[in-house]
Amino acid sequence: MESGENHYIWQADDWPAWRYDLAALVGLLSDVSRAQGLLMGRLADVGMVLRDRASLGALTEDVVRTSEIEGERLDAESVRSSIARRLGVEIGALAPVDRHVEGVVDMVLDATSRCAAPLTAERLFAWQAALFPTGYSGLVRIRVGAWRDDAAGPMQVVSGPAHRRKVHFQAPPAARLEAEMTRFLGWANAATPEPALIKAGLAHLWFVTLHPFDDGNGRIARAVGDLFLARADGSPRRFYSLSARIQREREAYYEVLERTQQGSLDATEWLAWFLGTLRRALDGAQHTLDAVLAKARFWQRWAGMPMNERQVKLLNRLLDGFEGRLTSSRWASVAKCSPDTALRDINELIGLGVLRRSSGGGRSTAYELTD
Numbered sequence: 001m002e003s004g005e006n007h008y009i010w011q012a013d014d015w016p017a018w019r020y021d022l023a024a025l026v027g028l029l030s031d032v033s034r035a036q037g038l039l040m041g042r043l044a045d046v047g048m049v050l051r052d053r054a055s056l057g058a059l060t061e062d063v064v065r066t067s068e069i070e071g072e073r074l075d076a077e078s079v080r081s082s083i084a085r086r087l088g089v090e091i092g093a094l095a096p097v098d099r100h101v102e103g104v105v106d107m108v109l110d111a112t113s114r115c116a117a118p119l120t121a122e123r124l125f126a127w128q129a130a131l132f133p134t135g136y137s138g139l140v141r142i143r144v145g146a147w148r149d150d151a152a153g154p155m156q157v158v159s160g161p162a163h164r165r166k167v168h169f170q171a172p173p174a175a176r177l178e179a180e181m182t183r184f185l186g187w188a189n190a191a192t193p194e195p196a197l198i199k200a201g202l203a204h205l206w207f208v209t210l211h212p213f214d215d216g217n218g219r220i221a222r223a224v225g226d227l228f229l230a231r232a233d234g235s236p237r238r239f240y241s242l243s244a245r246i247q248r249e250r251e252a253y254y255e256v257l258e259r260t261q262q263g264s265l266d267a268t269e270w271l272a273w274f275l276g277t278l279r280r281a282l283d284g285a286q287h288t289l290d291a292v293l294a295k296a297r298f299w300q301r302w303a304g305m306p307m308n309e310r311q312v313k314l315l316n317r318l319l320d321g322f323e324g325r326l327t328s329s330r331w332a333s334v335a336k337c338s339p340d341t342a343l344r345d346i347n348e349l350i351g352l353g354v355l356r357r358s359s360g361g362g363r364s365t366a367y368e369l370t371d
Contacts, residue, residue, distance in 0.1 A: 009265055010172045010209060016183070018202055020268045022195075028275035029197060035282035036233065042289060043239060051237070052089045054292045057320075058238050058285065059083050059112075062226070063104050066219050066243035069250055074101055083109070091316070103130035104219070111223040112238050115230035119188045121181060124212075127223060131216045142214035147181065150174040155211050168258050171211035180210050188224075200228035201274035202267060209261055222246070229278070240285035245277050253277075295319045298371060305352055310335040311345050315354070318369055325358065325366035 009015060043051050060080045067074050082097045082105045084090075107127040117123075125145040135144050148155055155171040172180055184206055192199065204225035211217045222243050230236055246253050252273065260270040298319060307315075314331055324330070332342035346367055349355040358366040 008170060009261055012265055014265060017265055019266045020271050024268055025271055028272060029195060032197060032275055032279050035279050039239060039282055039285055050292055050296055052087060054239050054289050055237050056083055056087060056089050057288050057292060058241050061244045062241035063108050065241060065247040066222050067104060069247050070218055099133050103133050106130045107223050111227040112230045113236045115227050115236050119185055127220055128213050128216045131219060137215040147177040147212050148174050148214045169261050177212050181212055196232035198271060200225050200232055201271045203228045205267060205270055240281045242278055242281045245281035245284060249277060302354060310337060311349060327364040327366050
């Protein structure tokens, strides 16, 4: 990069004087507010237990999907068990949880449940340390609980093989981070004139542009955004997942970030994408709530039927969206029982009318809920 040649927004003379066309965003802000009102109105009518289950579902999806964006797959049942234990939600037998899952859960819950608390350097250090409990990212030792030092060169977002790397973005040099983060955190904790949802979008963009850590910047940026969304909602309870929506639209996410970070300080395009994605996340939460209510109706219908722990566990997995076909061998694997026991469990549920054989073909017989 030649001296004096602007490539990235943080090199602009007026950085970080963000600009945006509020008139162009008013319609999206109105759509999001309407979607928030519809969701909260439904939740107000379903009772505490079902609200807890809806929140558990949203938080589980948030933790799983924010890691998937970075190419890391977490076990959804472990995540769900970790969150359920913290929220005090009864889900039956808990799955084993490793400390890496616990770390991501710790960060997401701290960002949302303590949204009113100030955002500080120490808090961000704790989040990053929770993501990397061993001090390693893969096989590489990284700085944990501290700003990056660029000892291995400038912080860059790259893609492609080693011999043909494409640089999408280069972050400010480490020597500027102390001052840059002090300025960002001062804005984050101050009463500023932006609408609350606009501030959430700018906080996400500003943090990911600074890229202050050796690793974990994307997940922490989304947690920062979630913190400001919780403030905008006026509630630490989460019933939708923006990260899950971003994961589904990951290519567009990276494209709009790259254009914004290599453009001017006019963040209108980014904010329009952020608000549109948020509205789609809220629409998705309606489907999640539908599933929670359907699950409640299912157990009300079959409440009097004698079922063992394995059967309850597998039925809950089906109700939560079991991936693939449920065969007797998969039942045995998930329930940790013999194939004969699995088949006996299934046949009992068929006899009760809870399960039926799937009509689809395949080498093995599959089963599905009768409802």
